[in-house]
Amino acid sequence: MDDRSPLRRPRGGRAPVARPHLVSAVIEVTDLGFRYPGAAAPSLEHVDLTIERGDFVAVVGGNGSGKTTLCKSFNGLIPHYWSGEFSGSVLVSGHDTTEVSVARLSHLVGYVYQDFTNQLVRPTVHDEVSFGPVNYGLADHAARTEEAMERLGIEHLRDRFVWQLSGGQQHLVALASVLAMRPEVIIVDEPVAELDPVHAEQVYERLSELNRTLGTTIIVIEHHAEFVARYCRSVVLMSQGTVAWHLPVRDALSRADELAEHGIPAPQVVHVSRALTPDRPVSTTVDELAEAMRGRVDHPGAAHPPAAASTATADETPAACTPVVAELDSVHFGYRTVEGRRSTVLDGVDLRLHEGQRVALVGGNGAGKSTLLRLLTGLKVPLAGEVVVDGTNTRTISAAELADRVSYLHQHPEQMFLNDTVRADIAMFPRSRARVDALETVETILERMNLLGVADRDGRMLSGGQQRRATLGIGLAMTPLLLLLDEPTSSLDVATRNVVIEMLADLSDRIRCVVVATHDMHLVAEWADRVVVLGNGRVLRDCTPRDLFADADLLAEAMLVPPQVTQVGIALGAHPPVLSVAEFTARFAATAGDRSHERVGS
Structure with a gap:
């Protein structure tokens, strides 16, 4: 753990009642602790964290590490709804969450929950997306509703009843209802959990667009490291209810062994990059690895191919x-x-x-x-x-x-x-x-x-x-x-x-x-x-x-x-496609290794 990281707050005691607010910070957490009613151990303990305004943050960690509990402290559900043992402080845009209602905080922090079906309260898609702006009497509620549906590509579902939708479609509706409030911070717990791969990409593209064009701070609770690598700018690792570290995304993904210990193995391309292109910076995306491998592989489709793919059903x-x-x-x-x-x-x-x-x-x-x-x-x-x-x-x-x-x-x-x-x-x-x-x-x-x-x-x-x-x-x-x-x-x-x-x-x-x-x-x-x-x-x-x-x-x-290694193999002309990291490295190791040796020796 590197406490010198500019994104890591040094651990300290409880914050004083009056202290200067960091202008660039949208969320400041100081010595936060929380224990659910009746729980034997705290879910959060001595959490110190600063999230800068406009960041795109992934909160990662094993199941039960405290990721969701931490994020629920950002919108006031903890401690206003879950009234357990709370200590420390959480500031959102300078507001102490213990002193501001959940309703008020909803204008600052939008949240799409892991159990998102429970936050769908209106019969039709249009009614659901417009519910927040209409409920708060916002004059531009109609424009907000149309914009949110259009951003997520669900305008064609506007008159459908929410119970008629698939789980993935309902997830998009829940996100649209949050977008319609135009909050400063959007938290999405497992953004792609029930989406097909294409819609998963689209959700992240749209979150990225909100972050890029509107400056909205995006926080995702995520297990899919490949999305973290492509879209996020920093990573918070939660471990046993506290923040192990908060690092820029490339630094975070370079700690592949440590992430794996916490149930978050690095993306497939990182494993392949470390094995086959050790003389280059670690690749974190499909495009980066494909570029690193080009010129090192001759006739990749013929390199240790598996049995030809069957054309039978x-x-x-x-x-x-x-x-x-x-x-x-x-x-x-x-x-x-x-x-x-x-x-x-x-x-x-x-x-x-x-x-x-x-x-x-x-x-x-x-x-x-x-x-x-x-x-x-x-x-x-x-x-x-x-x-x-x-x-x-x-x-x-x-x-x-x-x-x-x-x-x-x-x-x-x-x-x-x-x-x-x-x-x-x-x-x-x-x-x-x-x-x-x-x-x-x-x-x-x-x-x-x-x-x-x-x-x-x-x-x-x-x-x-x-x-x-x-x-x-x-x-x-x-x-x-x-x-x-x-x-x-x-x-x-x-x-x-x-x-x-x-x-x-x-x-x-x-x-x-x-x-x-x-x-x-x-x-x-x-x-x-x-x-x-x-x-x-x-x-x-x-x-x-x-x-x-x-x-x-x-x-x-x-x-x-397809999986990342399959995509890289296709980009390199491999046929039939490779299905795993082990298969990819087995097929390309000899040629890539020879070329790496030539490059290092030249």
Whole structure:
């Protein structure tokens, strides 16, 4: 830790009552401490931090490190709403947050929460975005509303009811409602957690534009280091409830080993840059690494290529010779709107899921991924066509009965908690089925998912990442033949995401088929052996991950962006695409190393 950094405030005692305000600072935190009611340990302790006006800051750290609690002190929810043990001071534009109401602070600090659906309070998109400006009687409320919707590209949704939207679309609406207030500071907790890759890029581009053109200070709580590298100017690392350091982004990302210890591994390009271009400054973006590698690699596509990518569909691969676990036959489904019309979500979908397959279900927001999962659980039945699971038509069995064979983990983890403790929630299903190994199963899952420390806490009171791990524990305890997961790595730090990937890979001996609806292209590349791409109500492609990332037109149509190393490989002409850091370095190390040697020796 470098306390000499110009962005790091020296730790000191509690601030005096009257002290000069730093003109360039929009947020000043001095010796902040906070303990939630009934918590055994403080969530924040001795926090000192200064955020300069106009900065673009990423707050990073492992799940439960205090990131969200810290940011909630900026808009007054702590201590006005969460009335725990509060000490120290927080100044926002010179205002002491303990002396200013949350309503007043909302003009200064806008916040898009991790559980953003709870902040949507109006029926239509237009009503929601205009709610703040209208509620405060702002004369230009109409202009603010139109501008916010246009900035985020959701003006076409203006008359839609918010409950008709996908999770990603709802996230954009929540952000637009904050933009309409034109605050000095905008905080976004997990900006891309439920967005498809294209919309994720757009959100960051628009946040960057606000920061650049309006001077709005942007604070993001983020686990995706690649977005931090591309858009942020400084990084705050939280560890065990305090600020470990606050550094410029390039300095922060150069501490790759330290970030990894806190569950935030550096971007893929940083790892490759350190391995293959050690004679150059560390690359932090795809473009930087591609430029550093050009001229060092001859015929990259021929350098240690893997087996040629298959052009067959996943249904024609060897795994497809195994028994069918579930199938959809000419399935049509849509939701009836309030006006009486019926929208089309799935339009004649045919799909067979085979034993032993690891299936990634991908597509843009609103493509029907969650709907397809719900059809497989029996929670929904098709308007036309048939869904059959383990030989049983879902029209002939209740969802409760089907739960013995199908486990579905919701996109929003808080919906999975029904008891007072995480331990009780995980134990509920095996105990209700009187399984003799219920106790042993629960303890094994708690340990494997790193949940022992929160096992006796209410799951609804945990951080978003902790909730995600707990819901995975609930699903694993059900040991179904078909496991369905909706965005399982959303809101997880990268270390925990890697644990999830490992756990999914280990499930083949207990679960016959796993289907994951996801926007996480790292998960697709590193875990899936089959990818089903949804769009326009149908299956656009059924293929392998390597085939998906080789098809630029399909990626654009499905609003998908490959992992960073895949993008760099494509930029260098590699074919077939590479899927991981290990594969990239293996394919390019020899040539890049020879060229590095020549450059160093010249």
